[in-house]
Amino acid sequence: MRKIKDIISEKPWVAYAIFIGTVVVVFLAGLFGASIVERRAETVQRFNLVKDIPEYEPRNEVWGENFPRQYESYLSTADTNYMSKYGGSKMIDMLEREPNLVVLWAGYAFSRDYNQGRGHYYAIEDVRKTLRTAVPQPATCWTCKSTDVPRLMNERGIGEFYKAKWADMGSEVVNAIGCQDCHDPKTMNLRITRPALAEAFQRQGKDITKATHQEMRSLVCAQCHVEYYFKGKTEKYLTFPWDDGMDVAGMEKYYDEIEHVDFIHTVSKTPVLKAQHPDWELAQFGIHAQRGVSCSDCHMPYKSEGGVKFTDHHVRSPLSNIAGSCQVCHRESEATLTANVNERQDKVKELLLAAEEAIVKAHIEAKAAWDIKATEAQMKPILTLIRHAQWRWDYVAASHGGSFHAPLESARILATSIQKAEEARKELAVLITRLGGKYPVQLPDISTKAKAQAFIGLDMAKLNAEKKEWLSKVPAEWDKQAAERQSKMNK
Amino acid sequence: MRKIKDIISEKPWVAYAIFIGTVVVVFLAGLFGASIVERRAETVQRFNLVKDIPEYEPRNEVWGENFPRQYESYLSTADTNYMSKYGGSKMIDMLEREPNLVVLWAGYAFSRDYNQGRGHYYAIEDVRKTLRTAVPQPATCWTCKSTDVPRLMNERGIGEFYKAKWADMGSEVVNAIGCQDCHDPKTMNLRITRPALAEAFQRQGKDITKATHQEMRSLVCAQCHVEYYFKGKTEKYLTFPWDDGMDVAGMEKYYDEIEHVDFIHTVSKTPVLKAQHPDWELAQFGIHAQRGVSCSDCHMPYKSEGGVKFTDHHVRSPLSNIAGSCQVCHRESEATLTANVNERQDKVKELLLAAEEAIVKAHIEAKAAWDIKATEAQMKPILTLIRHAQWRWDYVAASHGGSFHAPLESARILATSIQKAEEARKELAVLITRLGGKYPVQLPDISTKAKAQAFIGLDMAKLNAEKKEWLSKVPAEWDKQAAERQSKMNK
Numbered sequence: 001m002r003k004i005k006d007i008i009s010e011k012p013w014v015a016y017a018i019f020i021g022t023v024v025v026v027f028l029a030g031l032f033g034a035s036i037v038e039r040r041a042e043t044v045q046r047f048n049l050v051k052d053i054p055e056y057e058p059r060n061e062v063w064g065e066n067f068p069r070q071y072e073s074y075l076s077t078a079d080t081n082y083m084s085k086y087g088g089s090k091m092i093d094m095l096e097r098e099p100n101l102v103v104l105w106a107g108y109a110f111s112r113d114y115n116q117g118r119g120h121y122y123a124i125e126d127v128r129k130t131l132r133t134a135v136p137q138p139a140t141c142w143t144c145k146s147t148d149v150p151r152l153m154n155e156r157g158i159g160e161f162y163k164a165k166w167a168d169m170g171s172e173v174v175n176a177i178g179c180q181d182c183h184d185p186k187t188m189n190l191r192i193t194r195p196a197l198a199e200a201f202q203r204q205g206k207d208i209t210k211a212t213h214q215e216m217r218s219l220v221c222a223q224c225h226v227e228y229y230f231k232g233k234t235e236k237y238l239t240f241p242w243d244d245g246m247d248v249a250g251m252e253k254y255y256d257e258i259e260h261v262d263f264i265h266t267v268s269k270t271p272v273l274k275a276q277h278p279d280w281e282l283a284q285f286g287i288h289a290q291r292g293v294s295c296s297d298c299h300m301p302y303k304s305e306g307g308v309k310f311t312d313h314h315v316r317s318p319l320s321n322i323a324g325s326c327q328v329c330h331r332e333s334e335a336t337l338t339a340n341v342n343e344r345q346d347k348v349k350e351l352l353l354a355a356e357e358a359i360v361k362a363h364i365e366a367k368a369a370w371d372i373k374a375t376e377a378q379m380k381p382i383l384t385l386i387r388h389a390q391w392r393w394d395y396v397a398a399s400h401g402g403s404f405h406a407p408l409e410s411a412r413i414l415a416t417s418i419q420k421a422e423e424a425r426k427e428l429a430v431l432i433t434r435l436g437g438k439y440p441v442q443l444p445d446i447s448t449k450a451k452a453q454a455f456i457g458l459d460m461a462k463l464n465a466e467k468k469e470w471l472s473k474v475p476a477e478w479d480k481q482a483a484e485r486q487s488k489m490n491k
Numbered sequence: 492m493r494k495i496k497d498i499i500s501e502k503p504w505v506a507y508a509i510f511i512g513t514v515v516v517v518f519l520a521g522l523f524g525a526s527i528v529e530r531r532a533e534t535v536q537r538f539n540l541v542k543d544i545p546e547y548e549p550r551n552e553v554w555g556e557n558f559p560r561q562y563e564s565y566l567s568t569a570d571t572n573y574m575s576k577y578g579g580s581k582m583i584d585m586l587e588r589e590p591n592l593v594v595l596w597a598g599y600a601f602s603r604d605y606n607q608g609r610g611h612y613y614a615i616e617d618v619r620k621t622l623r624t625a626v627p628q629p630a631t632c633w634t635c636k637s638t639d640v641p642r643l644m645n646e647r648g649i650g651e652f653y654k655a656k657w658a659d660m661g662s663e664v665v666n667a668i669g670c671q672d673c674h675d676p677k678t679m680n681l682r683i684t685r686p687a688l689a690e691a692f693q694r695q696g697k698d699i700t701k702a703t704h705q706e707m708r709s710l711v712c713a714q715c716h717v718e719y720y721f722k723g724k725t726e727k728y729l730t731f732p733w734d735d736g737m738d739v740a741g742m743e744k745y746y747d748e749i750e751h752v753d754f755i756h757t758v759s760k761t762p763v764l765k766a767q768h769p770d771w772e773l774a775q776f777g778i779h780a781q782r783g784v785s786c787s788d789c790h791m792p793y794k795s796e797g798g799v800k801f802t803d804h805h806v807r808s809p810l811s812n813i814a815g816s817c818q819v820c821h822r823e824s825e826a827t828l829t830a831n832v833n834e835r836q837d838k839v840k841e842l843l844l845a846a847e848e849a850i851v852k853a854h855i856e857a858k859a860a861w862d863i864k865a866t867e868a869q870m871k872p873i874l875t876l877i878r879h880a881q882w883r884w885d886y887v888a889a890s891h892g893g894s895f896h897a898p899l900e901s902a903r904i905l906a907t908s909i910q911k912a913e914e915a916r917k918e919l920a921v922l923i924t925r926l927g928g929k930y931p932v933q934l935p936d937i938s939t940k941a942k943a944q945a946f947i948g949l950d951m952a953k954l955n956a957e958k959k960e961w962l963s964k965v966p967a968e969w970d971k972q973a974a975e976r977q978s979k980m981n982k
Contacts, residue, residue, distance in 0.1 A: 290831070291823075332782075340781070347903045354910055407899045412838045415906035419845055422913030426920050433924040 053185035056151035059486070060178035063185070069310050073303070074178065076314040077121040091126075092116035095449040100356045102452035103363060104390065107266040108274060109135045111456060112463055117400075120177035120315060128170075128475050134467045138236035139164035143194060144224035146173045147180035150193040158195050162236045170474065171481035182220035190216040194223040200240035217294035218280065225295075225400065227251055227278035229260060246281045248395050248413050252388060266456060268366035269379070270386045275394035282399045286406035298325045317401075341404050348396065348403035351414035355393040358421035361443065362386050365428040368441040374431055382431070385424035392417035544676035547642035550977070551669035554676070560801050564794070565669065567805035568612040582617075583607035586940040591847045593943035594854060595881065598757040599765060600626045602947060603954055608891075611668035611806060619661075619966050625958050629727035630655035634685060635715035637664045638671035641684040649686050653727045661965065662972035673711035681707040685714040691731035708785035709771065716786075716891065718742055718769035720751060737772045739886050739904050743879060757947060759857035761874045766885035773890045777897035789816045808892075832895050839887065839894035842905035846884040849912035852934065853877050856919040859932040869922055876915035883908035 049066045057063065064071025080091075094114045095102050105111040113131035123145040127133060133141070140162045143149055152172055153161045184191045192198050192208055197219065201208040211219055230236040241254040254260075255273050262274035283289050288298070296311060301324045303312040318325035319341060322334045330337060366386065369379065396402050396410045396417075403410050432439045446452035453460050540557045548554065555562025571582075585605045586593050596602040604622035614636040618624060624632070631653045634640055643663055644652045675682045683689050683699055688710065692699040702710055721727040732745040745751075746764050753765035774780050779789070787802060792815045794803040809816035810832060813825045821828060857877065860870065887893055887901045887908075894901050923930045937943040944951050 287831070340778070344899060347899055351903060351906050354906070358910070408835060408838055408902055411899055411902035411906060412842060415842050415845070415902060415909055418906055418910045419849070419913060422910060422917065426913060426917035429917050429921045430924050430930055433921050439921055 055185060056154055056180070057185060058147035058151055058175040058178075058180055060147065060175065060180075063179035063183075067179075067188075069305055069308065070179075070313045074121075074313040074315075077119050077316065080118055091118055093449065095452070098356070099446050099449050099452040100360045102449060103267065103360045103446055103456060104356065104394075105263075105274070106363070106456035108263040108272070109133075110274070111453065112458060112460070123176040124174060125176075129467075129471065131463055131467055133166060134463060134470065137166040138162060138230060139166050139169045140230050140236045140238050141166050142169055142173045143196075143238055145177065147175045147178045148173045150180060153195070159235065159237065162230070162238060163234065167474075170478035171485070174479065174482040174486075181223070190220050192219065192223060194238075196228060196238040196240055197223045197226070200242045203243055214292065214294055217296040218283075218289070221295040221299075222280035225277055225279035226281060227276050227395075229255075229262070229276075242281075246284065248278075248392055251278075251281075251395075252391055255391075265363060265386075268363040268383065268386060269370065270363065270366065270383045270390070272387060273391040273394070275391060275398040277398045277400055278395055279400045279402065279405070282395070282402040282409060283405035285409035286404075288405065297328075301325045301328060344407040345403045348407055348410045348414065351411055351418065352393065352397055352403075355389070355414050355417040355421060356397075358418055358425065359386065359390050359393055360446070361441075362389065362421050362424045362428065364443060365425060365432065365441045368437055369428055369431050369435070372432065372435045372437040374435060378431055382424050382427045385420045385427070389417045389421035389424060392420070546676060547645055547671070548676060549638035549642055549666040549669075549671055551638065551666065551671075554670035554674075558670075558679075560796055560799065561670075561804045565612075565804040565806075568610050568807065571609055582609055584940065586943070589847070590937050590940050590943040591851045593940060593949075594758065594851045594937055594947060595847065595885075596754075596765070597854070597947035599754040599763070600624075601765070602944065603949060603951070614667045615665060616667075620958075620962065622954055622958050624657060625954060625961065628657035629653060629721060630657050630660045631721050631727045631729050632657050633660055633664045634687075634729050636668065638666045638669045639664045641671060644686070650726065650728060653721070653729060654725065658965075661969035662976070665970065665973040665977075672714070681711050683710065683714060685729075687719060687729040687731055688714045688717070691733045694734055705783065705785055708787040709780075712786040712790075713771035716768055716770035717772060718767050718886075720746075720753070720767075733772075737775070739769075739883055742769070742772075742886075743882055746882075756854060756877075759854040759874065759877060760861065760870070761854065761857065761877045761881070763878060764882040764885070766882060766889040768889045768891055769886055770891045770893065770896070773886070773893040773900060774896035776900035777895075779896065788819075792816045792819060835898040836894045839898055839901045839905065842902055842909065843884065843888055843894075846880070846905050846908040846912060847888075849909055849916065850877065850881050850884055851937070852932075853880070853912050853915045853919065855934060856916060856923065856932045859928055860919055860922050860926070863923065863926045863928040865922055865926060873915050873918045873922070876911045876918070880908045880912035880915060883911070 051062075051065055053063055053066065060071065060074065064074075092115065094116060095111070101114060102111045105114075109132035112134075115126070115130070118126055127141070127145050143162075149161070152169070156164075179185075181193055182190055190213065198208045208219065226240055227242075228238055228240050231239040241251045241260075244250040244254040244257070252273075259271075260273065261271040263272050264270070265272050280295075283295070298318040299315055300311050300313060301318075301321065302309050303324060304310075312321075312324065314321075319338060322337055326337045327334075332340075363386065366379065366382065369382075392413050396413050399405070399410070429439055432441065444451075444455045446455050450460070542553075542556055544554055544557065551562065551565065555565075583606065585607060586602070592605060593602045596605075600623035603625075606617070606621070609617055618632070618636050634653075640652070643660070647655075670676075672684055673681055681704065689699045699710065717731055718733075719729055719731050722730040732742045732751075735741040735745040735748070743764075750762075751764065752762040754763050755761070756763050771786070774786070789809040790806055791802050791804060792809075792812070793800050794815060795801075803812075803815065805812075810829060813828055817828045818825075823831075854877065857870065857873065860873075883904050887904050890896070890901070920930055923932065935942075935946045937946050941951070
């Protein structure tokens with residue numbers, strides 16, 4: 001020991017260095033400790049609730065008092081500037097952009113009016129405004145639009161809710177999609193509030209209450225972002241057609257077996273299946289879902305504000321927030337990642353348009369065959385081909401983001417759609433020729449929305465006038481009644 | 492300083508601890524240093540060449556004396572046990588498995604004989620044995636089969652080499668694909684030895700000598716694993732059809748413009764384009780290539796033996812070496828990664844078979860139309876549709892691994908193939924009906940390779956007997972001459 005003492009007495013800086021080093025380390029440890037304590041404090045504050053929220057509270061602003069960060073980010077969804085990419089904050093008129101859609105949906109309300117969605121915040125406003133709700137619709141149509149739905153289902157019973165008329169529920173359903181739809185007001189845990197999803201799981205022998213938190217971060221979305229139909233002529237019971245599989249062929253089989261028809265095509269007489277939006281089902285075929293990435297991971301990624309990490313409730317396309325979503329995992333630049341997404345979407349879009357074109361022609365050629373006295377027996381197998389082609393096309397067309405979520409499965413589905421549509425056209429070509437008809441069939445001018453709507457016989461002036469009249473009277477009355485009802489709730 | 496001295500004199504263990512700690516750290520540093528020195532030694536040894544290799548040395552075993560690890564791993568490619576997955580070490584007879592192929596290639600040597608490739612090691616043996624080389628072929632066919640080719644091109648000139656007859660080069664081309672094809676014998680740098688790739692780059696205004704090392708790790712493969720044709724009736728000059736783009740549509744345009752025809756289909760009279768193997772081009776559309784992953788990264792990944800890291804020359808499917816290839820980047824299990832690959836391949840395969848079926852029927856229906864006196868003018872646009880459909884189908888079918896390398900692009904191409912084939916069938920259906928023919932056209936029984944070959948009029952007994960006779964005489968003579976020639980080289 002004497003020797004070390006000697007070293008220090010000879011080189012005193014060694015001792016100084018040890019001392020100063022220790023001081024620096026202890027200081028940094030202190031700073032780190034403080035930062036942990038500070039973050040804990042804020043995190044606790046998150047559950048430092050200002051008020052109790054009742055079980056069926058539909059108003060987002062009430063929940064927002066307890067959860068200002070989540071509520072504020074939810075309110076950001078009111079901003080539709082992201083649409084500027086497509087030319088201003090106006091919704092895209094999809095029928096204007098692709099007039100083929102008018103013909104594809106001839107006989108269905110979508111041929112009147114189909115705009116780009118503006119998101120959850122505008123759910124009530126937009127569903128009131130669309131010409132699609134000028135047709136008598138069941139209350140089932142409200143199911144995915146509002147936080148008032150769980151309350152109404154509880155008050156009236158699920159079946160009774162579905163059975164009512166859409167127009168009769170106007171004053172009851174006034175709060176747009178929000179907190180109540182996905183959260184338990186006591187624990188803030190994610191929960192399923194819409195029965196159709198839980199029922200579909202049950203029929204498959206699965207218990208949705210056993211889902212993990214990460215699964216729930218997708219399943220709350222799957223309450224609505226799925227394929228569904230209204231079962232029963234009067235019951236209109238919201239049902240997911242998953243019993244024969246959650247893929248395009250399984251659902252097609254399911255619908256065929258129960259002979260479900262969404263509408264009879266007014267041009268071709270095809271018994272058409274309208275796909276809703278099998279977003280969740282199609283996404284399961286993609287690599288992100290297969291790697292356990294949830295909807296929320298990309299559309300509502302975690303975010304930090306001060307010391308608090310929370311889920312960003314500004315639900316949106318990850319392309320509007322690449323740094324917060326994609327780049328959490330992917331180390332490529334925003335430009336590269338955007339190009340990767342665009343490439344997938346462009347390729348799928350190319351096939352989507354090819355399928356569309358073939359199916360539109362098939363509808364028009366089918367009409368030509370009917371016009372020259374084709375028989376039901378001759379037409380039946382052809383209309384089945386058109387039905388399946390259109391179902392498969394619509395399955396991809398209606399799936400928000402499907403071309404990115406599952407590009408290969410989307411392309412595969414569209415390839416089978418194209419095959420079936422072209423096969424139908426081949427059979428029609430033979431039939432028309434045999435019946436002595438003119439072939440190729442003369443195609444009408446459907447190059448604009450207006451021309452296409454005229455072709456399928458829609459009196460748009462009348463429909464628009466009726467809706468304008470309705471909008472000038474009814475919604476204000478609904479809102480008045482709702483305000484009165486809600487002011488009673490406040491007491 | 493007195494105080495620290497005091498501390499040590501009071502607590503002598505502090506000094507001991509510092510001393511022992513220092514000893515341990517120095518010891519570990521020594522071990523680490525030794526390991527570095529050891530690895531360096533082995534790495535240097537790698538270039539400690541046993542002998543000089545002449546510029547055009549074709550024999551892999553000669554190169555192997557300097558590079559035992561690379562050579563040994565190259566020799567592993569002789570092992571075809573990986574084929575056991577498909578039932579033994581026998582090559583799959585593709586025509587037996589998919590008799591539709593016989594009809595698709597009616598009029599081309601592929602309809603006689605088409606086996607699964609056994610890889611580079613067997614290139615010479617297999618090209619001698621196939622019935623495809625019983626047809627007179629130009630020497631151009633040897634270009635990608637042997638390390639003797641750069642030597643011959645140097646001795647005779649590139650154009651003269653291509654112009655020769657395949658059969659006349661038998662004793663000169665005897666060493667299978669190997670070292671010489673990709674490496675500079677002096678520096679071992681990767682280099683391009685086949686002129687067609689460099690020439691194609693040049694026509695695009697690119698200088699292949701400027702390629703980075705990582706690019707070269709794919710480009711040496713792209714010397715052969717690409718789409719090409721033999722330009723000129725007698726010149727048979729190996730040319731890549733890339734001047735209008737390196738995608739399926741660009742090459743189709745190129746071939747159409749020069750009216751290139753690989754063969755006239757004996758059933759339908761279609762002027763068919765036979766795709767070679769646009770592996771590299773198609774792979775560029777996939778995410779791996781887009782992320783800068785080279786062919787070698789997965790098919791010849793780095794490997795460690797002792798202290799030496801080297802490129803594994805056991806060229807093979809990454810699925811046979813998931814730990815060494817995929818798992819270098821992907822943290823999923825072998826089972827998961829295999830399932831991911833299989834899913835992509837299955838989906839593309841589904842569309843491949845759908846395209847195949849439609850094109851086979853189109854060929855047969857075209858024959859039915861000719862049989863009832865369809866005119867050239869009536870048939871021309873239809874045969875163009877069949878030509879394009881088959882080109883697109885073959886583009887994917889011939890692309891080794893394309894369904895994994897670029898699944899979405901493969902599916903997109905196949906969807907357009909299906910569309911064109913079905914459109915051709917529609918036009919044929921109308922034409923046959925108008926000409927008073929029977930529709931649907933009766934399809935022949937082509938359920939086995941033998942039945943399909945009988946349908947297209949091949950006398951397989953004769954072809955096999957001729958090849959057997961040839962094999963019993965010629966190759967042994969070639970090998971004898973080659974051995975004499977090479978023994979002179981050794982002196």
